[in-house]
Amino acid sequence: MVSSDTPPVEASRARPHRLRLSIGAAVVLGLVVLSAAVGLGIMRGQAAPSESVPLTGAAASPAPRGDLYVHVLGAVERPGLYVLDVDARLVDAVAAAGGTTDDADLGAVNLARILADGEQIVVPVVGAVGDPGAPSVRAADDLIDLNTADQAALETLPRIGPALAERIIAWREENGRFQSVDDLLAVPGIGEKLLEAIREGVRV
Template sequence: MPEENAPPPRRLRLSIGAAVVVALVVLSGAVGLGLLRGQAAPAESIPLSTPGSTVESSGELYVHVLGAVEAPGLYVLSPGARLVDAVGAAGGTRDDADLAAVNLARVLTDGEQVVVPVLGAAAAIPGGAAAADDGLIDLNTADQAALETLPRIGPALAQRILDWREENGRFRSVDDLLGVPGIGEKLLAGIRDGVRV
């Protein structure tokens, strides 16, 4: 006569224990994956960098968007992004934005600051927001008229500077002017103190 209180077979106890262990491993894996997803790169972030390091090597563009946009801030964009992408990441423009003062089709570069002016703000500064408080011409925002105020820069050379900027993106330093056809060391020395980037 078999005993009614006999212990369950060992095999059944082992499979229940294994199921509990597997369930715990799956649960901890799911929690870990959820934490990793929660720490993914945010749309707005400030990169920490050291001298000589570049973010471009990681395949991302960090762009600071300011002015007449819904959510000004620092945005991480894909390589090849255009100004319209940065404005879109910042929630679009406000009703008072002066879109005629910016080129939405321009390709962005890493570390760039984009300012979308309000209506009338660009006209308030001679040269279309090209002259800063320090009186220097900003090579990245100057229009042709502002560039022509520089010594020995006429309409043709001013247009070449604008063309270079359109083809290559922002000037990273004043020395980048040497890449503009018709500007050599001597001409650069004559205008260096009147420009900035």
């Protein structure tokens, strides 16, 4: 009778062992699945920003361009006030005014000159160049405007001859408008003493 009861005892001891092995395998499998899910979530989180990078305002649209106002007078078809692009040149102002008349002296103006806001442009007629009272070379206060005066007008200043007048105009064409009378010191041949001699007769 003893020998017949032994197999059932061994079988009952084996079943809990297999049960423990099954629970352990399930735990390991669950951990593997959980690790895979966490890793996938991290990868998605890292990739998300590269898929939706917003454009800044500066990148989305170009900076707005400014405008400048110029008053065109003289030998043009339609004298008046015109609004031009900020990088406009004198030829653009003349074109906006309908072009020049038949008696315009284009040799007295620099059509390639860059314009400035608030500038008054006077296209002279033939024979008007060199007149010290002409509005194209003198301002309302009778001072010579360094940014609009031609060579003949500059030569009316003390100690300014043809060579210095040409240098002033050349500097203006290469560097843009004079921002102050003191900018004349940047013109070759003009020093402190010469500047003081002409300071009272010029403006910008």
